[in-house]
Amino acid sequence: MKRSRLVTYSTYLKIPHLLSLQEPRTKARDEMLFICVHQAFEIWFRLSIFELEKARAAIDADRLSAAVHALRRVTTILRTATPAFEVIETMHPYDFLEFRAKLEPASGFQSIQFREMEFLSGRKDRRYLTVLEASGRRALKRRLAEPTLWDAYVALLKRHRLRVGSDAEILKTAVQIMERPDRHPLWDITEALFVYDQGFLQWRMRHVQMTMRMIGEKAGTGRTGAKALVGAGYDPLGQAGGVAYLKTTLAKVFFPLLWEAQTQLTRP
Numbered sequence: 005m006k007r008s009r010l011v012t013y014s015t016y017l018k019i020p021h022l023l024s025l026q027e028p029r030t031k032a033r034d035e036m037l038f039i040c041v042h043q044a045f046e047i048w049f050r051l052s053i054f055e056l057e058k059a060r061a062a063i064d065a066d067r068l069s070a071a072v073h074a075l076r077r078v079t080t081i082l083r084t085a086t087p088a089f090e091v092i093e094t095m096h097p098y099d100f101l102e103f104r105a106k107l108e109p110a111s112g113f114q115s116i117q118f119r120e121m122e123f124l125s126g127r128k129d130r131r132y133l134t135v136l137e138a139s140g141r142r143a144l145k146r147r148l149a150e151p152t153l154w155d156a157y158v159a160l161l162k163r164h165r166l167r168v169g170s171d172a173e174i175l176k177t178a179v180q181i182m183e184r185p186d187r188h189p190l191w192d193i194t195e196a197l198f199v200y201d202q203g204f205l206q207w208r209m210r211h212v213q214m215t216m217r218m219i220g221e222k223a224g225t226g227r228t229g230a231k232a233l234v235g236a237g238y239d240p241l242g243q244a245g246g247v248a249y250l251k252t253t254l255a256k257v258f259f260p261l262l263w264e265a266q267t268q269l270t271r272p
């Protein structure tokens with residue numbers, strides 16, 4: 005093989021291309037930090053979506069060890085990536101103000117991959133489509149039409165001849181599974197889904213905490229974006245977006261019945 009055809013670190017990972025993607029719009033000292041942290045999260049979201057799709061396919065095929073493995077990987081990504089909000093907190097809020105206004109109306113609120121993770125896991129909300137550009141809408145429309153991880157799990161319960169006729173029945177079934185940690189064949193997958201959901205909630209909590217430090221109760225940059233895209237239509241961000249909006253998202257778990265099951269769990 006010719007020497008020039010040998011794969012190298014740089015050609016395999018497309019490092020020059022990757023390093024050409026950080027383009028600050030201002031001369032502010034901390035804008036590079038801001039871009040890199042966001043892009044790093046988007047790369048982790050990319051891998052997470054890949055693994056969540058794997059988990060869903062594995063549940064459908066009754067390959068439960070593979071599904072648990074994929075879900076644990078996503079949980080590990082969330083647990084290890086979430087502390088990276090600390091890196092962005094090395095920027096002083098006063099230094100953030102040097103370039104924050106230049107970002108409007110961009111906001112993490114428009115992250116398509118984040119919404120894909122939500123839709124794929126179990127929280128579909130078509131109203132979010134209205135605030136995205138065409139390519140984002142296409143990706144999310146596809147997700148809207150697909151079964152979620154939760155759908156795959158409920159179908160699995162059904163194949164095991166467990167009762168899933170209503171939410172009340174699913175809740176009862178989940179409690180019965182959780183009561184038998186060492187014996188129930190669906191205990192591991194149920195636990196893996198729950199722990200993944202918990203990891204995602206931790207991301208949300210850490211992000212809102214970091215936002216409180218960085219902008220206090222100021223309006224979020226996404227507010228103007230949402231307004232520009234949908235005019236007077238659906239406004240998911242409420243009056244000002246920002247921290248007030250983010251706090252409402254803390255109630256958005258993917259598998260509410262598994263959380264409710266913790267309340268129902270008793271031990272004789």
Ligand code: HEM
Nearest residue numbers: 042045111112113115118215218224225226227245246253
């Ligand atoms: C200085 C740092 C940051 C600040 C001040 C900030 C602020 C905000 C605010 C205020 C919102 C609510 C929407 C709005 O009003 O615009 C939001 C949403 C969001 N941000 Fe951040 N953010 C920061 C960093 C990050 C980073 C590093 C990520 C990583 C990808 C991120 C991802 C998101 C996502 C996914 C949402 C949508 C959340 C949802 O709708 O549930 N943000 N951010």
